[in-house]
Amino acid sequence: MVRPFPLARTSPPARAVAAVGGVTLTILLLAACSGDGGPSPAPSVSEAAPTPAASTPPGPPKYDPQGTAADNLPLFTQVAEQVWGSPQSGEGRAYVDALAAAGFDKSDMQVSEDLSTIGNAAEALQFSVQFGDECLLGQAGPVTGRVVTTVGPALASGGCLLGETRPIDW
Structure with a gap:
């Protein structure tokens, strides 16, 4: 049983x-x-949850003469957008002068003509700053409706813009 x-x-x-x-x-x-059944030890510094670092908002872009074209693209773009928003948005000289005021060297710049060959306002202005074998390239005008900027290679013949450009003699 x-x-x-x-x-x-x-x-x-x-x-x-x-x-x-x-x-x-x-x-x-x-x-x-x-384990030993005792209380768990406090986590070490490396095990502690990360605390978010205080982030400082970046300041306005600055000209870096030792930097690359890409390093200077934010400032180039900002300056071009300021001119685009001004009454001088259709004047190539305004872009050159504003870029020079921001630190870019006029001798490294090129700009297209303000007027077409028949005297009409240009549908787009092109402007550039050469940095060694690279160029900051900008375009603004009614055809784009805004500022467009980029970094591109310099031309093998020198400079950044194709065709005839306006002399920067002021």
């Missing part, structure tokens, strides 16, 4: 105590297997 499990003969309160004791024993055994 098979004897019933001993808990089957005990009273309900005794079974509850045995069940709680079994659960407690299981928790203790699991704690013993996973």
Whole structure:
């Protein structure tokens, strides 16, 4: 004859105590297997959650004569957009003068004519600044409706713009 499990003969309160004791024993055994069962040490600095660094908003772009064309593109673009938003937006000289005022060297610049060959306002002005074998290139006018700037390679023949450009003699 098979004897019933001993808990089957005990009273309900005794079974509850045995069940709680079994659960407690299981928790203790699991704690013993996973470590010393003591409190976890505080996380080290490398384990701590990273705190977001205080970000400083970047200042306005600045001319970097030792930088590349790409380094100076943000300033070139900003200056061109300021001229585009002014009453002189259709005047090539305004772009050259503003770029020179921002630090760019006039001797490295080229600009297209303000007027077409038949005397109409140019549909687009092109202007550039050469940086070694690269160029900052800009275009603005009614055909684009905004300023467009980019970095491109200098021409093998020298300069940045194709065709005849206006002399920068002022």
